[in-house]
Amino acid sequence: MITDVPGVQAGHWTGHATGVTVVVFPPDTVGSVEIRGGAPATRETAVLDPLATVEHVDAIVLSGGSAFGLATADGVMQALAEQGRGFPTLGGPVPIVPAAAVFDLVASGGERPGPEEGRAALAAAQDPGSHPFVTGRVGAGRGARVAKWRGAEHGTTGGLGSASARVGEVVVGALAVVNAVGDIVGDDGGILLGSSAPEGVLGFPDPAPFEAGANTTLVVVATNARCTKVECHLLARSAHHGLARAIHPSHTRHDGDLAFAVAVGAVDAQFDRLRVMATEVTAAAVRDAVAYHRATP
Secondary structure (H helix, E strand, O other): OHHHOOOOEEEEEEOOOOEEEEEEOOOOOEEEEEEOOOOOEEEOOHHHOOOOOOOEOOEEEEEOOHHHHHHHHHHHHHHHHHOOOOEOOOOOOEOOOOEEEOOOHHHHOOOOOOHHHHHHHHHHHOOOOOOOOOOEOOHHHOOOEEOOOOOHHHOEEOEEEEEEEEEOOEEEEEEEEEEOOOEEEOOOOOEEEOOOOOOOOOOOOOOOOOOOOOEEEEEEEEEEEOOOHHHHHHHHHHHHHHHHHHEEOOOOOOEOOEEEEEEEEEEOOOHHHHHHHHHHHHHHHHHHOOOHHHHOO
16 A cells, blocks of 8 residues: 555545545655546646746545545645645645546546645544545546447446565655556556457547546555655656556546656655556556455455
């Protein structure tokens, strides 16, 4: 799990067909982002640009509800400010809480999580004893769907997954909300979860069988290694390599894919090895998001 990274906490609020997931980091965690999707729904991602002044990230919010769901970050910011977390200013601390959302408005029947749901997901993250972190059709992955590229009617449910890896003292974890156009590919290159379309049906029928911009995979990669903001940006790029391994086709013009990467900064690490680990755990997290299909009769 991403929570195997020391100091990283994660929790959910799960509704009927949408949800919110919050990942919380220790103070002074450095972060960046790489956006490759054509229609991302985001908030406070500009501050994560390597050239931007602010370096530290307090939490990241992932939600359903499309752009409406970005309001969940309001509740997380307010709660963290009450805890004294955030960028210090004369007017009090301003928590740095980037957010991104997936489109699930059709599946959710218009249900839209907001500030209170964000606050509830944060409370769950900060109380793991009472709210153990789980994966599957929970949190921001509740209304996710995948394998739509041969026709939306042939797609199936996606979800939220997580994975981690350790080399010596270095830990890298990833969390993925998988709402992709493409199929999910196993580590052997075979289709792990794909379209149910009959054999011979070509991908991307004309007209497009799904709504452009209504498909997104969101990733958070975290490590306990020491990294600069530029290095976090490169880790986010490596996370996209993991998406390409586990989703086919990936990064289409219909997907709003993005990857956050954060570094807690507790141990030294060989950076190129760290990038390989980020790629591998991202791919594993994507596959974990749909692992519940194999456990369901």
